[in-house]
Amino acid sequence: MKQILLSLLILCIVSCSKNKDEEAPVITISSPTNNQSFAAGQTVNVSATVTDNVELHEVHLFVTNNATGHEVVHFEQHADAKTLNIDKSFTAQTGITYRIRVEADDHAGNGSEAQVLVSSQ
Numbered sequence: 876m877k878q879i880l881l882s883l884l885i886l887c888i889v890s891c892s893k894n895k896d897e898e899a900p901v902i903t904i905s906s907p908t909n910n911q912s913f914a915a916g917q918t919v920n921v922s923a924t925v926t927d928n929v930e931l932h933e934v935h936l937f938v939t940n941n942a943t944g945h946e947v948v949h950f951e952q953h954a955d956a957k958t959l960n961i962d963k964s965f966t967a968q969t970g971i972t973y974r975i976r977v978e979a980d981d982h983a984g985n986g987s988e989a990q991v992l993v994s995s996q
Contacts, residue, residue, distance in 0.1 A: 895983070896928070896929045896981060896982070896983035896985065897983070897985065898927070898928045898929075898981075898985060899979075899981070899985040899986060899987040900925055900926065900927040900931055900934075900979035900980070900981055900985065900986070900987050901925070901926050901927070901987070902923060902924075902925050902977045902979055902987055902988065902989040903923060903924045903925075903989070904921070904922070904923045904975065904977060904989050904990075904991055905922045905923065905924065906920055906921065906922040907919060907920070907921065907975070907991060907993050908991065909991040909992060909993075910991075910992060910993070910994075911991075911993045911994075912993070912994050912995070912996060913967040913993060913994070913995045913996075914967070914995065914996060915967055915968060915969035915970075915995050915996065916966060916967065917966070917967050917995070918964050918965070918966055918967075919964060919965055919966070919967050919973070919993060920962070920963075920964045921936065921938065921948075921961065921962070921963045921964060921965075921975055922960075922961065922962050923936070923960075923961040923977050923989075924958065924959070924960050924961070925954070925958070925959045925961070925977065925979045926957060926958045926959075927957055927958075927979070927981045927985075928957075929957070929981060929982065929983065930954075930955060930956065930957060930981060930982050931954035931955065931956055931957065931958075931959055931979060931980075931981055931982075932953065932954065932955070932980045932981050932982045933951070933952070933953055933954070933979070933980050934951070934952045934954050934959050934961070934977065934978070934979045934980075935949070935950065935951050935952075935976075935977070935978045935979075936948060936949070936950040936951075936961055936963060936975075936976075936977050937949055937974070937975075937976045937977075937978070938963075938965055938973055938974070938975050938976075939973065939974050939976070940971055940972075940973065940974075941971075941972040941973060941974045941992060942971070942972065947965050947973065948963055948965050950963055959979075961977065967993075967995035968995060969995060969996070970995065970996065971994070971995050972992055972993070972994040972995075973992065973993050973994070973995075974990060974991075974992055975990060975991050975992075975993065976988060976989070976990040977989050977990070
């Protein structure tokens with residue numbers, strides 16, 4: 876009887892073990908493009924898609940003034956999904972280069988980031 880219970884316990888433990896997730900999320904920034912230029916006062920639309928083979932945990936969008944590091948936009952989402960679409964915007968100010976960066980982590984701790992630089996005139 877003890878052997879049967881022990882065998883069942885081992886079977887349960889082995890069958891419940893998870894496969895190790897070693898793939899980082901994939902980030903695609905579709906808009907704006909790297910080195911794109913905008914007129915002062917123009918709306919800059921930021922569109923990105925973040926995917927993971929298992930499940931995303933947390934995604935951040937940062938838009939910062941590249942010269943000063945001042946944060947213009949910070950969007951954070953606890954996704955808990957395989958895909959997250961980001962659609963945010965900001966208004967370009969005269970003579971500023973912006974760094975648009977997306978960071979993503981999955982539940983296994985794998986992380987990735989993507990970024991583009993845009994400027995205004």
